[in-house]
Each structure stands twice: as structure tokens, then as C-alpha cells.
Amino acid sequence: MSAPLLVVQNLSKNYDGLLAVDCVSINFQTMEVHAIIGPNGAGKTTLINLLSGDLLPSLGRITFKDRNLTDMPSFAISQLGIGRSYQKTNIFPDFTCWQNCWLGAQSRLSTSMRFFKSAKNYAKIHQQTEQALALCGLEKHTDNLASEISYGEQRQLEISMMLATEPELLLLDEPLGGMGTSETQKMIKLIKQLARDRTIILIEHDMDAVFALADTLTVMVNGKVLATGTPDEIRKSQDVQNAYLGTEEENK
Amino acid sequence: MTHSRPLLTLLILIIAALTIFPVFGDEFYQELVIRLMIMGIFAMSLDLLIGYTGLVSFGHAAFFGLSGYMLAIITPETEAVSIWIALPFCLLVTALAALIIGWFSVRTSGIYFIMITLAFAQMFYYYFNENQYLGGSDGIFIFFKPTIFVGDIQILNLNNPQSFYYFVLTSLIGSYLVLSVILQAPFGQVIRGILANEKRTRALGFNTQHYKLVSFVIAGTLAGFAGFLEAAAGGIISPAHLGWHESGAIMMVVILGGMGTLYGPILGAFVMGFLQDYFQEIWSAHWLLLFGMFIIFVVLFLPKGIAGLFLQTINRKGNGK
Numbered sequence: 001m002s003a004p005l006l007v008v009q010n011l012s013k014n015y016d017g018l019l020a021v022d023c024v025s026i027n028f029q030t031m032e033v034h035a036i037i038g039p040n041g042a043g044k045t046t047l048i049n050l051l052s053g054d055l056l057p058s059l060g061r062i063t064f065k066d067r068n069l070t071d072m073p074s075f076a077i078s079q080l081g082i083g084r085s086y087q088k089t090n091i092f093p094d095f096t097c098w099q100n101c102w103l104g105a106q107s108r109l110s111t112s113m114r115f116f117k118s119a120k121n122y123a124k125i126h127q128q129t130e131q132a133l134a135l136c137g138l139e140k141h142t143d144n145l146a147s148e149i150s151y152g153e154q155r156q157l158e159i160s161m162m163l164a165t166e167p168e169l170l171l172l173d174e175p176l177g178g179m180g181t182s183e184t185q186k187m188i189k190l191i192k193q194l195a196r197d198r199t200i201i202l203i204e205h206d207m208d209a210v211f212a213l214a215d216t217l218t219v220m221v222n223g224k225v226l227a228t229g230t231p232d233e234i235r236k237s238q239d240v241q242n243a244y245l246g247t248e249e250e251n252k
Numbered sequence: 253m254t255h256s257r258p259l260l261t262l263l264i265l266i267i268a269a270l271t272i273f274p275v276f277g278d279e280f281y282q283e284l285v286i287r288l289m290i291m292g293i294f295a296m297s298l299d300l301l302i303g304y305t306g307l308v309s310f311g312h313a314a315f316f317g318l319s320g321y322m323l324a325i326i327t328p329e330t331e332a333v334s335i336w337i338a339l340p341f342c343l344l345v346t347a348l349a350a351l352i353i354g355w356f357s358v359r360t361s362g363i364y365f366i367m368i369t370l371a372f373a374q375m376f377y378y379y380f381n382e383n384q385y386l387g388g389s390d391g392i393f394i395f396f397k398p399t400i401f402v403g404d405i406q407i408l409n410l411n412n413p414q415s416f417y418y419f420v421l422t423s424l425i426g427s428y429l430v431l432s433v434i435l436q437a438p439f440g441q442v443i444r445g446i447l448a449n450e451k452r453t454r455a456l457g458f459n460t461q462h463y464k465l466v467s468f469v470i471a472g473t474l475a476g477f478a479g480f481l482e483a484a485a486g487g488i489i490s491p492a493h494l495g496w497h498e499s500g501a502i503m504m505v506v507i508l509g510g511m512g513t514l515y516g517p518i519l520g521a522f523v524m525g526f527l528q529d530y531f532q533e534i535w536s537a538h539w540l541l542l543f544g545m546f547i548i549f550v551v552l553f554l555p556k557g558i559a560g561l562f563l564q565t566i567n568r569k570g571n572g573k
């Protein structure tokens with residue numbers, strides 16, 4: 001197996017004495033969909049925030065393609081080709097869908113310290129924006145305000161905005177959260193499509209979706225990694241059954 | 253910022269009215285309108301910060317006053333100075349001051365940003381207030397307006413009130429156009445993103461602090477341009493020009509006019525100026541009381557300012573589309 005795309009070593013995040021992420025080490029391989037599952041409060045979102053630079057780790061090391069990301073701010077990590085979506089929809093509600101994606105695409109200019117040429121006249125950004133909207137099936141909402149489209153579409157828009165930055169690694173934090181059945185199916189299809197030429201790290205509570213999408217699973221409990229393996233291995237693991245999947249089944 | 257047809261009509265009407273005003277208006281009102289146009293430039297520069305970048309600067313008058321003092325310093329006591337020397341000098345000093353103040357300020361946000369900009373402005377205020385060489389609290393006179401020569405030919409004589417009026421009007425239009433262009437360009441898109449959701453803008457790959465700093469410097473420099481005109485127009489600059497009263501007043505103009513619109517603050521400057529004139533006439537002792545009531549009325553009933561009222565009206569009329 002070739003060298004992993006992203007390596008997390010002994011990563012910890014300490015919030016005033018609470019270890020939200022506790023000495024986590026995971027290898028994320030190129031071109032895989034790697035899902036992180038676990039009960040609420042397991043530290044999954046904190047882990048994603050550490051990877052994206054929204055939070056700085058207390059200890060440990062993150063390496064992306066041999067570059068040390070550990071203390072990089074979020075904008076620099078984004079520039080390296082790591083895009084993320086948030087658990088709670090995080091878009092620009094007063095912008096149109098087009099403007100949302102446009103801003104993402106524009107971030108790939110060498111600089112946006114450009115003052116005179118109208119933003120409309122950058123052909124490459126136009127193309128990137130259009131592609132990103134089309135990938136998520138949002139062409140019909142180009143001119144609609146982001147606040148006016150449905151919740152499911154807003155989730156798609158957030159992904160579309162991230163795609164406009166042309167990332168090779170996507171960090172998706174509960175992309176299916178709060179969605180209806182048909183929206184969920186659409187999103188699963190989209191993620192499958194994106195996975196064809198991108199690496200994806202996915203946090204998700206919907207176990208059917210996780211097992212449909214993931215190549216590798218990591219189970220987290222109380223800030224620690226409990227197990228990592230293929231979906232089959234995880235399904236069969238007694239530890240995981242006890243800690244997590246079992247209770248999930250009973251709830252159904 | 254796209255210009256809808258009603259807005260374009262409004263802007264053309266404003267420019268037309270201001271262009272023909274000197275033909276009818278008497279000298280007193282001409283003088284007043286000059287000051288209001290300068291206030292409009294000053295207010296637009298603050299709108300770039302408050303209404304477009306989300307930086308609530310409470311020390312914006314520092315740049316306005318500083319530039320005025322620079323004109324006073326570079327103007328000799330016995331003759332006029334060339335505008336080609338004076339203007340770049342004033343703008344450069346103001347830009348530098350904005351860069352230094354901004355470098356510290358954009359590291360903070362919210363209430364801390366308000367306090368730090370206020371603190372810097374008060375430092376400037378006390379410096380000039382105590383500086384006897386620059387007239388202390390009385391301020392300092394500028395006896396000559398700058399000259400505009402190209403070679404040996406005088407392009408425009410600013411001592412002629414009408415010429416000065418049109419010079420300021422051109423400056424107002426020019427400032428509006430420059431800001432509109434900047435806001436349309438990639439830079440403008442980024443600062444709007446910062447205003448709407450800074451964290452998201454950062455996560456998209458923008459170093460938002462850099463963009464905030466540049467916005468702060470542009471706004472400070474434009475405020476310096478307004479201060480340059482103000483000092484030339486009044487022939488005097490005093491510490492009051494950079495005190496927190498002035499910073500507060502110009503913020504009021506922006507809020508009254510409508511944040512994030514550019515033309516709103518220009519309208520705000522005119523409404524504020526004429527109301528001040530009117531209230532002083534009808535109840536000179538307590539005009540501020542009337543003025544305060546007016547501000548409360550606007551904040552309560554026109555949260556988006558005068559520009560918001562305008563937009564509401566045209567939207568209601570044009571609901572068909």
C-alpha cells in the first residue's frame with residue numbers, strides 16, 4: 001500500500017482538563033472513503049476541527065503529503081487542498097448560490113488582493129463555479145439566495161462551495177444530518193460520485209449510509225480510537241458491538 | 253454591487269442637483285454643501301469598514317484629522333503649496349498611520365476592536381491637543397489652499413469658491429466610483445464574505461486578517477483624503493477634528509444613511525447637515541435634543557437607514573418583476 005495521504009499521530013485536544021481527543025493515531029489512505037463513527041461526544045467533530053485547522057491541537061502531529069499541518073491556520077490548510085463542510089450548515093445566507101461558490105473558487109486565485117477588474121470577468125473562476133454548482137445539481141438555484149433554498153439544498157451548497165476550491169481531500173462532518181429520505185439518497189449518490197477522484201473523511205451517524213460509502217471505518221469512543229478496519233471487520237468486532245453498534249441496533 | 257435602474261436614476265439626480273446647485277444656491281449654502289460632500293466622502297470611507305468588512309471603527313476621525321494636520325504642516329506660512337506635493341504627502345502619512353493602527357486592531361474583534369480604535373484615535377487627539385507648536389487645542393490655520401499647476405499653467409484655482417466646489421464634487425464622485433469598482437473586484441467579494449461569515453471565509457482559504465488590514469488602510473486613506481479637503485475648505489484644523497465626537501458623528505451619518513450601500517452615507521451626510529442647520533434655526537439652545545429624537549426615530553423605524561427606505565419604496569413599486 002502506498003504512503004497514506006494524511007497521517008495523524010498521537011493527536012490530543014485538551015479543553016480545560018477535558019480530553020476531547022485523546023492520543024489519536026490514524027492513517028488516511030489516498031482515494032479511500034474513511035468514515036469516523038462513534039457515539040455523541042466521542043470527539044469526532046473535534047478531530048475534524050483539528051484536521052481543518054479550525055482548532056489547534058494540544059499535542060501530536062498531523063502530516064499531509066509529507067507536510068506538517070499541525071499548527072497551520074485553516075486558510076493555509078485549505079490552500080493545500082483540504083476542504084471541509086460543517087456539522088451545522090455554514091454558508092453565506094445573504095449571498096446567492098452562485099456567490100457562495102464563487103467565493104470558494106476565487107480563493108484559488110494566487111491572491112484576491114485585486115482591486116480593479118470586476119470579479120465577474122475572471123473566466124476560470126466562472127468555470128470552476130459552474131462546475132461546482134453542476135456537480136451538486138444546484139444549477140437551477142444559481143441566482144437564488146442561499147437562505148431561500150431548502151435545508152437539503154443548503155447542505156449541498158456547502159459541499160458545492162467546498163468543491164469550488166478544488167480540494168483533493170474532503171472533510172465532511174455529518175453531511176446527512178437532519179435530512180429527509182430522498183435528500184439522503186441524493187447526498188449518498190453525490191458523495192459516491194465525489195469519491196471517484198477524491199479522498200474523503202466522513203463523520204456520519206447514519207449507519208446504513210456509512211456502510212454503503214466507507215472503505216475504511218474508525219470507531220471513536222471517549223476521545224480514543226477503539227478500532228480501525230474494513231466495514232466487515234468493524235461489523236464483526238465484539239468491542240465495537242459492545243461499545244457502539246449494539247446500542248444503535250437496540251434503538252431501532 | 254450592481255446598480256439597479258432606480259438607484260442609477262437616484263445617483264444621476266443627485267449628481268445633477270449638486271452640479272447645478274452653485275448656479276442657484278447662495279454662498280452660505282454653497283459653503284455648507286461643500287462641507288457635506290466632504291462629509292459624504294468621509295462617511296463612505298467608514299462605510300467600507302462598518303458596512304462591508306464588519307469592522308466597527310470608533311476612531312475613524314483620527315485619519316481625517318491627521319491628514320488635515322499634515323496639510324497644515326506642509327503649507328508654508330507665506331505661500332500656497334502645490335497639490336502634487338501636499339496631497340500625496342497627506343495620503344501617504346494617513347495610509348501609514350492606518351497600516352500601523354490597523355495592524356494592531358484587526359487582531360481583535362467586536363467590542364475590543366471598537367475600544368482599540370478609539371484608544372488610538374484618542375492618542376492622536378491628545379498629541380495634537382498638547383502640541384503648542386501646532387496650536388494646541390485651538391488648532392492651526394491653513395492660510396492658503398493648495399495650487400494645481402501643470403507646468404506653468406494653473407489648471408484650477410481652488411481659491412475661487414465655485415472651482416473649489418466642483419473640485420470637491422468631482423472628488424465625491426471619484427471616491428464613489430473607486431469604491432464601487434473595488435467592491436466589485438475579487439477584493440470586494442472577500443471582504444463581504446468576512447462581513448457575512450468570517451470563519452467560513454477563512455476556511456475557504458482566505459487569510460482574512462490581511463484583507464481586513466487592507467480594507468482598514470483603504471478606508472483610512474480615503475478618510476485622509478476627506479480630511480485634506482476639509483482642512484483646505486475650512487482653512488483650519490483642530491484637535492476636535494480627530495476626537496471621539498467626530499468619530500461618533502460620522503458613524504451616526506453612516507448608520508442614518510444606511511450601512512453597506514455607499515450612497516446611503518452620502519444621503520446621510522446631507523440629511524444630517526441640513527437637519528442640523530434646520531434644528532439650530534428653530535430651537536438653537538436645545539437643537540441637539542431634537543436631533544437626538546430624530547436619531548432614535550430612524551434607528552427604531554428605519555433600521556436600514558435612509559437607503560433602506562429608498563430600497564423599500566422602489567421594491568414596493570417594482571414588485572411586478
